[in-house]
Amino acid sequence: MNAALRRIITGAMAISLAAPLAACGNGNDDTGAHQESVGLLLPENKAARYEAFDHRIIESRISTLxxxxxVExxxxxxxVDVQKRQFQALVKKGVKVIILDPVDAQAAKSWVDEAAKKGVKVIAYDxxxxxxxxxxxSYDNEKIGQLQGKGILDALGSQAANADVVMLNGSxxxxxxxxxxxxxxxxxDHKVxxxxxxTDVPEWSAAEAEKDLKTVIKDRGTAGFDAVYSANDGMADGAAAALQSAGMKDIPLGGQDAELPALRRLVNxxxxxxxxxxxxxxxxxxxEIAFRLLRGKSIASxxxxxxxxxxxxxxxxxxxxxxxxxxxxxxDTVIRDGVVPVDWLCTKDVAAACKSLGLD
Known part of the structure; x- marks a missing residue:
């Protein structure tokens, strides 16, 4: 192939590749030709939800809009120090909207204020x-705590008024x-x-929750309490391990977040x-809010x-x-909503229990 023909073919290919890219730039309320970024800073990866759901859903929705x-x-x-560097790097890069789920809400104040002075819009997430x-x-977190308290009372039933409770609170x-x-x-309060x-458990650590509850069991004995309030499912995992190692069964235990291991514990x-x-x-x-702030539109709706x-x-x-x-x-909740497929939930070790619940 001679040089002239090669230039003609190469030019034609470039035009054919550029055309659909140019066409894509006209959809979904986008009028500019430049690329824009939304920052997404999530706090940790111990809770399964952040990587499996929050990140994926936010990125997918923004790409649709x-x-x-x-999404950066x-x-x-x-x-905390890692998140601070991540946040400041996004601001330095010119990102104008950041969705922030802070590791430490108080520590984030100085970064958020500094960014706001530069015109950066920060959405506090969760x-x-x-x-x-x-x-x-977010969610109405005080009402969530009330639901957790109700869950403990419901699980204790008629024994609630005489029950002693251990509370493993969040970070x-x-x-x-x-x-x-x-x-x-x-x-x-006044119901148990x-x-x-x-105790407040640093970083929502399952290992610390397990350690704390083992200490309680050692100090008070296996008859020393009747229920365990755990502020989330990750810590409930540690609490369940402590109860199991002590041979304690049928102790009401609650959590939060509907994580897969916790759902299996519900089944068993x-x-x-x-x-x-x-x-x-x-x-x-x-x-949606991030996109509207990026475009300078009202978020009132x-x-x-x-x-x-x-x-x-x-x-x-x-x-x-x-x-x-x-x-x-x-x-009628997590399975109906497609959060957890039945075959993920009903593994071999809980298959019989799943069948009795009509989940097979």
Missing amino acids: CLQCT YRNAGAQ RLAEGDVAAYV PTDPNAPSFKKGAHDVL HKIVYE GTQSFTIYKQVRPEAETAA FTSTTADSKSKTGIPAKLFKAQIVTKDELK
Whole structure:
């Protein structure tokens, strides 16, 4: 092939490849030819939901809304300093909207305020970051705590008034944890005999929760408490392990997040309930707000209420409702909604129990 012919063919190929790319730039309210980015900073990877659901759903929704947008995603691995560097790198790169689920809400204040002064819009996601955030998307966390308290009472039944309860609360750096704790106390206080042990578990660590509960069992004996409140399913995993190693059965144990291992524990009877928070509406709403802020549009239709942090009041917010899930509600919640396929839930070790629940 001579050089002239090669140039003609190469030019024709370039035009044919460029044409569909140019056409793609005209969809979904995109009018500019430049690429834009939305930052997404999630706090840790111990909870399965962040990688499996939040990241995937937010990225998918933004790509649907904005063909030219990309999502700059980072996970801090529960390290505040790592998240700070990730956040500041996005600002330096010129990202104008950041969805932030903070490792430490208070520590994030200085970064958020500095970014806001540069015109960066920060959406506090799932946890309310301190500072000048533009919007907040989460669940009503005090009501979640109340649901958890109710779940413990329901599991104890007629024994509740005489029951001693252990409380494993969430991480002291998570702004949601005090709300869960307050809500749970609102329900449990004066309804159970006594809270015999209570602690805040750093970084929501399952290992620390297991260690704490083993200490309680050692100090009080296997008859020393009647139920365990765990602020989330990850810590409930550690609590369940501690109960099992001590040979303690039929101890009411609650969690939160509807994680797959917890759902299996519901089936086999080693966990009494979890709290189901539908991730999709929360994640998709955050993506919608991010897109509208990127375009300078109103977010009023997506923020039906307001929230207050220690540093800012009247933050436009959307707070979703959660629900208790026991083994009897699995079919009409997480399975119906496609969160967990039956074949993922009903592995060989819980197959018989699944069959008895009509889940096979």
